[in-house]
Amino acid sequence: MNIKTFILLVFLCTTAFSCKNKGEDTAVRTEDLKAKQLFQGIWVDSDEENVVFKVKGDTIYYPDSLSQPIKFAIYGDTLELKSANDSKYAILKQSAHIFEFKNSNGDIVKLIKGEDPSFELQFANKKPTSVNQNKTIKSDTILFCNNERYHSYIQVNPTTYKVFKTSYNDDGLEIESVYFDNTIHLGIFKQETK
Template sequence: MMKYVVLSLMVIFSASCGGNKNPNFLELEEEDIAAKELLQGIWLDDETESPLMRVEGDTIYYADSQSAPITFKVMRDTLYTYGNDTAYYKIDKQAEHIFWFHSITDNIIKLHKSEDPNDSLSFVRREVVIPTYTEVTKRDSVVTYNGTRYRAYVYINPTKIRVVKTTYSEDGISMDNVYYDNVMHICVYEGKKSLFASDVTKQMFAQVIPADFLSQAILSDTKFVKVDRNGFHYQAVLAIPESSVYSIAEIEVGFDGKLTITSTK
């Protein structure tokens, strides 16, 4: 059984504002095209005068440069956003220059439309992604078993593989933040003879890590643990970015070169 350290599962995995409505039910709803047209443009927070979101077509761009754009619809008096999760927000007031809605935390978000072209600068898309590692990291473990000397390597390789994690702003707005995953390269040598060499990716843990967790996690670390009669043992850490939530899985490389992944006991 996997060991989890969980401090904020409610934030990460909870459904938005009362749960998601039945997708089949939503498909039967007629989209309010007039309300969508009213939303086009840049919207500022009434209290701070700071840009919050830019609406273009059927897409919302948030001023937080780490957040991915999300699609939306307006049906009846509700704004629906479609990212990792489907979130919905009750609309309180909407006009050409006014947009008020209830957030997930039941705060009333009051916005007004920008008339300053310079506010568009808040939505210049930048690749702001927080990686666990910024360069290849090498770990070399020298071990002896039954009188034979081995070298067990781990290379942690940063990638451009995007992982999207649902987060919530202080005001209770659902956003999708983007992070980069890692690929681990494990190799074992007996002298100059290679016993094993292979990349290890997050997808290889699908049989031992729940899918909902895995989709928002990154393969953050892998460490050599020991060698015994069964082979070479490693621990892989799969973590939800910027949280204290993680899962540990075991990797075993046999002397026959076979790799096995199991959950921790």
């Protein structure tokens, strides 16, 4: 086999493999828009009739002020929540007024669409809040140990560094809360020594 034939063979093999991989990478999932439309509204736990969440557009809103809204998509029989840790939930049953899915623990969660207008009040004028004390905390203490004097100084300063914490609510859905980080300064002095 001469060099030209070898180069042509390598080129053809490379082209064939790249075309095969390219076709696999470009496979695009299509979102189930009908299922997404059925999912719109306020959903209530079927047993206790507690509001679980509200769906508007492509976002899920939770009734508590610490949980951040989360983007979602429905592909086939799967509800996908888009967050720091994307999570997927198998949809078992969906209609205009019933939504059943399997949560991360494997439990079946049964929701019904909330028709009571008062449910909307749980979401009125609520913006997600971030947990932060918004003030500097200082502690200055002097203590004696073995006839030696110690001075401790602690200062906690709030920052604007956001920390996202992922947890699960009572229904086994992933939620994200936002906290602000703090910087802490701790100093301990022994008489004139640091």
